Amino acid sequence: METENLIPTEEIERAIAIVETHRSPESKKETFLVLAALNLLNAAVKKPHHGKASYGFIKVRALVLLEHLIKHSHDALVEKIYYDTQNKCAYFRCYGMLLSFHGVYGVHSTLKDFASSRENVPLGWDGVHKQTIASELMKAAEKNYSEKMDISGEIVQLTNLARKRSVAVKLKRKRRTDKPFKHDGK
Numbered sequence: 559m560e561t562e563n564l565i566p567t568e569e570i571e572r573a574i575a576i577v578e579t580h581r582s583p584e585s586k587k588e589t590f591l592v593l594a595a596l597n598l599l600n601a602a603v604k605k606p607h608h609g610k611a612s613y614g615f616i617k618v619r620a621l622v623l624l625e626h627l628i629k630h631s632h633d634a635l636v637e638k639i640y641y642d643t644q645n646k647c648a649y650f651r652c653y654g655m656l657l658s659f660h661g662v663y664g665v666h667s668t669l670k671d672f673a674s675s676r677e678n679v680p681l682g683w684d685g686v687h688k689q690t691i692a693s694e695l696m697k698a699a700e701k702n703y704s705e706k707m708d709i710s711g712e713i714v715q716l717t718n719l720a721r722k723r724s725v726a727v728k729l730k731r732k733r734r735t736d737k738p739f740k741h742d743g744k
Contacts, residue, residue: 565602569693570609573598577619582626587703589627589635590652594692594699596620597657601689613661620659621669624648628672640681643673649681653702653713655695656684690723691716 573595583589596616603611627639627650638651641662648662664670672678688695695716702709 564605565598565693567609569598569696570602570611573602573696574610574615577615581619581622583623583635584633586635586652589623589650590709591699591703592619592623593650593652593657594696596623596659597688598692598696600659601692604689616659617661617663620648620662621664624650624662625664625666625668628668631677638679638681641669641673641678642680649683651681653709655688655713655717656681656686657688658683685724686717686720687724687727688720690727691720694719 576595577592577599580588580592583592596619599611599616602609603613603616624639624641627635631639636650636652637654638649640649641647641664642649645660646663647658647660649656649658651657698709698712698716701707702712
């Protein structure tokens with residue numbers, strides 16, 4: 559087990575508390591904080607000892623957030639949202655960073671109406687695994703929320719870090735699927 563990849567229980571509990579307390583964000587900073595918390599939980603649930611994090615909790619809260627943002631689209635709480643009805647995936651672009659959550663199912667008219675509207679313009683995944691920077695992103699979002707600061711520079715740095723870690727994740731997956739080289743003695 560790779561203990562360096564585990565997310566500390568305190569961070570998981572803090573992320574759950576943030577998602578629970580900020581169900582209806584009123585600012586872009588608050589929305590980004592909730593997105594970062596959901597991203598951290600999404601990363602944590604894939605690892606052993608993830609505490610109280612669960613897919614059910616994450617998917618329901620992502621749906622609640624998506625519907626809130628649809629209802630408050632005029633408030634500029636994010637730059638863009640998109641719901642992929644075929645893959646049941648919610649995409650959020652906030653401070654230039656794209657975060658996505660799969661398995662988000664909704665039956666309410668708010669989501670159905672948005673999904674079939676002209677505002678629901680596809681956002682493709684950027685190929686960068688944000689879960690690889692879950693802890694760093696959460697800390698940046700908390701700092702951004704509690705202080706008056708321009709987070710754009712930090713977002714660029716975190717995106718670059720996630721891009722590097724994404725490449726490492728892809729290489730690790732590739733190594734697991736590659737067959738060992740057999741030398742035939744010639």
